Amino acid sequence: MAGMYGLGRVMNVIPIAAGAAFKFRGASAVTFVCTGNDTFTLTASATFGGSYATPGNIITRKQTCTATNGTAAWAETTQSASNAVTIASGTVVFGVLTSQIADPLAYLKVSVGASGLVMAILHDLTVQRKPANLEILGA
Structure with a gap:
C-alpha cells in the first residue's frame, strides 16, 4: 500500500x-x-502582536500519558471547563477546534508556568500546499 506525506497536505507543525503566538485559522x-x-x-x-486573553473555558477533554517516549498507554480524561491544563509528569495532549474560538480572534498562544x-x-x-509554500504562522 502506498502512503502520502502529511506536512502541507493535512498538517503543519510548530515544534x-x-x-x-501563531495564526490558526488555516486549519480546522x-x-x-x-x-x-x-x-x-x-x-x-x-x-499577532495584540493583547492575548482567555478565549473562554473551552478545554474539557484531554489525553494523558505517564511516559514521554511511547512506552505507556494514553488515557482519556476530562476536566472542569478551563483555558488551562496542568500535569505533574508525562505528557498531556489537548485540542482546540477552530470553531471554538470566536471571530475575530485568529492567533493562539499556549504559555507555560515554568519550563514545560x-x-x-x-x-x-x-488549503493544501507543498511544505515550502505553507503559510508562515508566527508572523
Whole structure:
C-alpha cells in the first residue's frame, strides 16, 4: 500500500510553541502536545502582536500519558471547563477546534508556568500546499 506525506497536505507543525503566538485559522483544529510538570494556559488575540486573553473555558477533554517516549498507554480524561491544563509528569495532549474560538480572534498562544514544552500540530488544513509554500504562522 502506498502512503502520502502529511506536512502541507493535512498538517503543519510548530515544534517549539511554548509562549509563541501563531495564526490558526488555516486549519480546522490545533492539537497541543505538552510535557513537563507545568500548567499550560491557552490565550487568543485578533492580531499577532495584540493583547492575548482567555478565549473562554473551552478545554474539557484531554489525553494523558505517564511516559514521554511511547512506552505507556494514553488515557482519556476530562476536566472542569478551563483555558488551562496542568500535569505533574508525562505528557498531556489537548485540542482546540477552530470553531471554538470566536471571530475575530485568529492567533493562539499556549504559555507555560515554568519550563514545560509545547508542540502545536495544526491539522485538517483548509488549503493544501507543498511544505515550502505553507503559510508562515508566527508572523
